[in-house]
Amino acid sequence: MYFIKPTDPNPITPAKAVLLGALILIWVFTGLVGHDPWKPDEAQGFGVVYSMLQSGDWLVPTLVGEPYMDKPPLYYWTAALSASLFEPLLPLHDGARLASALYVGLTLLFIGLAGRKLYGENRGWAAAVILIGCVGMMVRAHQMVTDLPLLAGCAMMLYGFSLSQERSLRAGLLIGTSVGIGFMSKGFIAPVLFMLIAAMLPALFQQWRGRRYVSSLAIAALFALPWLTVWPLLLYQHSPRLFADWAWAHNIGRWVDYAEHGPTVDSFYYLKNLPWLAWPALPLAAWAVWQSRHRLAQRDDLQLPLVAFGVMFVTLSFVPNIKEVFALPMLLPLTLLATASLSSLKRGAANALDWFGLMTFALLAIALWWGWAGLLLDNHAKITLWLKDYQPGFEPSFEALPFWIAVAATVLWLVMVWRVGRSMRRAVTNWAAGITLTWVLAMTLWLPWLDSGKSYRHMVASLKQAMPQHYHCVGYDYVGEGPRAMLHYFGGIVTREDRKERCDLRLIQGNRLSKPLLDETRWKKIWEGSRKGDKGEHYRLYRRIP
Incomplete structure (x- = not known):
């Protein structure tokens, strides 16, 4: 990269690395087991996995014995293998959900590598921590949804693009594989994003017009080719009708029909909802772009995530049946831009974000503990009556193991926010720690209440x-x-x-x-x-x- 990366005045020591690694692992694995498939996406996704395990047909996704051609089967394959592997220890649905940890782990790995490559030696941890702190990641990253392999593929793609001007072979391998993973999980959206990002970078910025970049794209096309052809060809040989159903009725045809009717109110969905889905990465990313607005032509470390975000935002805003889970790929370039802001963020702004996060999650933790105690003790408070009315028939009971896990998480959060040293990373680290605490409390104290209303x-x-x-x-x-x-x-x-x-x-x-x-x-x-x-x-x- 042409931009000279600033040196970090607060390098990450081995002790800090262990602490951040523990934070990430707790965030990734909490909530993956211990509850039934939840309405609506988990129930539907696990239904395909269960049918695959029951029928033994791994070529054609089915749901209750009927072909289910909405998406290619990569996630279903992974979840079925995971369910089979852990079947002696876990229920099938819990074992299947562990596949999500694989793809979320790959996402954090590659976004960390991209942050390290773009912004310096110690920015990899920062990128991973900012991503787990995004509000939109908290629930969806722990569900059985096919969007997670796409997310991992997009993170791998961004890392590949960051290498594309220096190491063509490695970049091409990563980009091609990422396109294949995205295609085999969600269909044609991944190749579309790749082609648009690959075209827009050299169209807008001179630094991306070199031979190595072109070589990287050519190699990427070669590595993507098997992913894009093998399963569709096998499906076509098995049943041309099912192939047409998948390729046209559930993919291309939907886009064509949507394009004919033009934009709708849903096209502005992300404009309204992205500020909270991408918090706190979005304001940090906006600051990074604003501060370097006059130097974007020289900042190729900002050009990549900026172009990627623009392509993803526009493309995903014009897909049929928009859902908030579709916004997950947009969090990746915003995370990279937010990582870039850490070297220039004003101390006052960092302290303000830090105190806002500390107060928010302290109050939220108190509310979660108080609400749980109210349900357990039946204190007849208005909020307790509302909670009981919202889940009629739910009978709270004290469970020792979840209780002590929640106590340990709360104490560790207090220790962590007290011990994190003064640095520009403090605010995002404390925010990620607060998100993790909230999720742990929800998946321990509140899991029976949540499962009661979301399980069939x-x-x-x-x-x-x-x-x-x-x-x-x-x-x-x-x-x-x-x-x-x-x-x-x-x-x-x-x-x-x-x-x-x-x-x-x-x-x-x-x-x-x-x-x-x-x-x-x-x-x-x-x-x-x-x-x-x-x-x-x-x-x-x-x-x-x-």
Whole structure:
């Protein structure tokens, strides 16, 4: 890189490295086990993993025995292998969720390497810590979602681009592999991002117009080719219809249809929600760009993340069915820009962010402890009554192990924020520590309460008990993919589309106020229920009258 990296006046000692490593490991692994697949994305994703394990078909993703061609199967493969590996020790869903730790770990590794390459020897830890401190990462990084391999691929891609002007072979290998990982997890979005970033860098900045950069891109194309062709070719050979369903109906066709209708209100989703999803990286990144606004033509260490963010922001704002989880790749270039700001951040601003984080998470920790104690002791406070009403039927109980883990996490947080030395990294480190404490408390003290409202286990058990001992099949109307997957996993209940009404049982999803949708002279309602506290999803099971 052409920009001369400043020396760090506060180098990371081995003791600090151990402390930061422990913080990252606690953040990564907390919340991966100990709860059921949660609505909506986890239930749906694990349903594909479970069907893969049940059927033994690893080529065609299926959900309850039906082809599920929304996404390529890389994450499902990884989660199925992880579930099989840990099956003697963990339930299948917990073992599958550990696959997320692999991809999140790769994300932190490569964003750290990119930060170190772009900004100096000690900036790798800072980049990883800033990323885990982003609010948008806290929940999604611990779920079974296919966006995590894409996130790891994007981090690898940024690191590859940072090497592309110096080491063509290594850069090409990394970029090509990253495109392949992204493609095999989320489809065509990864190649699109790669091509746009690769084209925009030399179009906007002269430093990226060298031979080594072009060589890196050519090598990347070669390494990406097997990832882009092997599984699609095998799928096409297996079933041209399923190939067309995946490539067109669930990917290209959606984009074409969306482009025909033009931008919608959802196109401004990230403009409104990114400030909190990317906090505190976004204001730090904005400061880095603003402070160097007159020198961007010379700052190729800023050019890469700035162009990457612009490409991701525009491209992801115009994808169909926008969700907040789709914003995860945008956090990576913002994290790199925030890392760049640490060498120029004013001490007053750093102290302000530090104190804001300390006060925020101290108050939040107090609230979490107080709310948990109120539920446990049933103190009849308004917030306690609201919490009980939100999860009706939940019975709190004291569990020693989660309690002592929460106590240890709180004490360690107090020690860490007290012992972190004075430096520009202090604010982001304390923020990441506060995020980690919040997550640990949520996944220990509050996990039973959360699981009670997000799991389908009790609903499926109730439905299973009401079903007749002998029946031909179960048809369904308006039942989502996640509930169908959990019916299969928890109850062994296989639901199928039944347009000709040949099944003797029929499950219908609606709301509590909806009128029966079946002819009551031909069908008899034998069960009605929903998940605890869920007022939006209500289910009715009918049996055909002989």
